[in-house]
Amino acid sequence: MSTTRMMILGVVRMAQPVHGYDVRRELLSWHADKWANVQPGSVYHALKKLAEEGALREVGSEQVGGRPARTRYEMTAKGDEQFRDLLSAALWEQREVEDPFLAGFSLMTELPREEVAAALRHRARQLRADNEGAAAAIASGWAVPENKPTHVRWMLELGIARNEGEIAWCERVAERIEAGEPYVSAELQARWKHGFGHAEHAPD
Numbered sequence: 001m002s003t004t005r006m007m008i009l010g011v012v013r014m015a016q017p018v019h020g021y022d023v024r025r026e027l028l029s030w031h032a033d034k035w036a037n038v039q040p041g042s043v044y045h046a047l048k049k050l051a052e053e054g055a056l057r058e059v060g061s062e063q064v065g066g067r068p069a070r071t072r073y074e075m076t077a078k079g080d081e082q083f084r085d086l087l088s089a090a091l092w093e094q095r096e097v098e099d100p101f102l103a104g105f106s107l108m109t110e111l112p113r114e115e116v117a118a119a120l121r122h123r124a125r126q127l128r129a130d131n132e133g134a135a136a137a138i139a140s141g142w143a144v145p146e147n148k149p150t151h152v153r154w155m156l157e158l159g160i161a162r163n164e165g166e167i168a169w170c171e172r173v174a175e176r177i178e179a180g181e182p183y184v185s186a187e188l189q190a191r192w193k194h195g196f197g198h199a200e201h202a203p204d
Helices: 002-015 020-029 040-052 077-092 100-105 113-139 150-178 186-192
Strands: 056-062 070-075
Touching: 002 020, 002 040, 002 070, 002 077, 020 040, 020 070, 040 056, 040 070, 070 077, 113 150
Parallel strands: none
Antiparallel strands: 056 070
16 A cells, blocks of 8 residues: 555656546556556545545546546645655665465475476566567667656666566576476475474473
8 A cells, every 4th residue: 555655646746736537547557557556446545545634635626528526636745745755665675575476486395396397487488578578668669768757768677687587597496396306305304294393392
């Protein structure tokens, strides 16, 4: 929720006074639902909540034809302070990102080796396809300063760099799995047979 809050406050700050519809449309154009987990359906609710908390203020509404009225919002001093705190935290703090892949990978020992290796190679192919799409966007001129802020290109380049590292890791680990590298040492297996080593710490 803190990321959604930061993104919404940021867009309002950039374009205020601005309608909620335009905030939602702008975030969708950024594909923020994919890389920041800002769900389109949460935007209007978040705007109302921020207004109730005093971070935003409503500055009138407009109605066109039979469409619902569109409320315009602008930042308050409280909202500006909150936005700066959230932005500083996002830029300066290193956080773990929840990834279902890691949860699945932690239980890879429960699947056949060939399935795990195939899944890793499939992941590498997907990431490579993502990189090709990002590279094509850069090469096409989509991310040039005349069309997009410079940092949009830098974000694409960051995604490519991260994916390249993971592609290499996926392929390297798949090779080790296919080569039959043991998952668990004999010593660790013996401890697992006694309840994951809990017996070692049992009271006398």
